Amino acid sequence: MRLLDSRRALISCGIAALCTLTACAGYTPTPVADTAGLNTEPTVIDTATDTDTDTDTDTGPTATDTEPADAPTVQAVEDEPETGTRQTKWGPLSEADQELIKKVRLASLWEMPMAQDAIQRADSARVRQISKEIAAQHHVLDRQVRDLAAKLKVKLPVKPTDQQQDWMADISGRSGSAYDTTYVKWLRLAHGQIFTLIGTVRGTTQNTLVRRFSEQANAAVLNHQRLLESTGLTTPESFPTPST
Template structure:
């Protein structure tokens, strides 16, 4: 009798265990999150492009340009920026000197205008250079220093004529560069600056020519 009861107990436990296993096999855990909604891509971060030449890509280095937020900046663009700065470094002080030393009243008059306008133009070029991270020169070129020495070594009408000659020649050189950059630059900041420089340089040429001292020596030799 006891044996039969033991068998019944064992059979009941076996059936109960079988039900338990069957229930576990059919169990599906509830997802803790909707994994389909999760993105594996990195977050996009807006960054301002660097203007430093040191970050040029290999391709940019070969073409002599690098990217800025205002568009590509070329070596020719930089040449205009540094050229305008160089013009200020010698033309502004020599114009200020001419205000005091020129014997011709007209030369003294136009020299004051040129010096004042160079002050404005220099502020503009420094602003452009700072934004584009272009290093500016701190002293005139050897050629410009020679011009300054030649002007300063003279007096009277010779001073006036030499002053007008070298300034007009220098303005003619940078004027050609301005035209090249204005027509070719893809940088909007440089394009706007080239227009500002163009207006200033053209006005300086007219002022110099208004003195009546413009001679054939004041013009560059025509290219063949």
């Protein structure tokens, strides 16, 4: 009886062990290396190779960053027409109007520094005296012409013409009474030349700003001619050649 019971117990243990092995054989554990696929952290983008231009590394605003799409285009003064008549809010601006504005500016570019030079170098006290008045009045006239040109968008010259530079060199290269007579000769000649243009523009311009300016220029140039003639140094060479 004991032997039979021992066999039964042994068989039971064997069956239990076999079931345990069979159950274990059906389970396959997940490899440790696959756990990276379960990462819930957001992917980090390498910005060093990001080619998008809208990044934090922008070096500064561009034209499109600071101007609205419908912003008006600002036209440079250089692009404005320099010849022909064009309309302005003060009336038509003719070629003659523009020529007067430019030539008054040119006059100041060489006559003002030469008058200032004559204040120091002229031999005659009278020449030195009138030069002070001419220099001061050209200073005012030049400010007026620059203001006018800015309003009417007329490009002004920035240096004297070749002929004016020749006059300046001729005056500067002399001394004593020769300096005085040469200075008076060229300034009187230049004032006589522009005086004709001033009269033409004053009589023909339809631009109210230019009309007013032509009167200011007329008063200044006429006064300068009188001052130069008051020195007693004017000669036939100091006047424009009479028209035939």
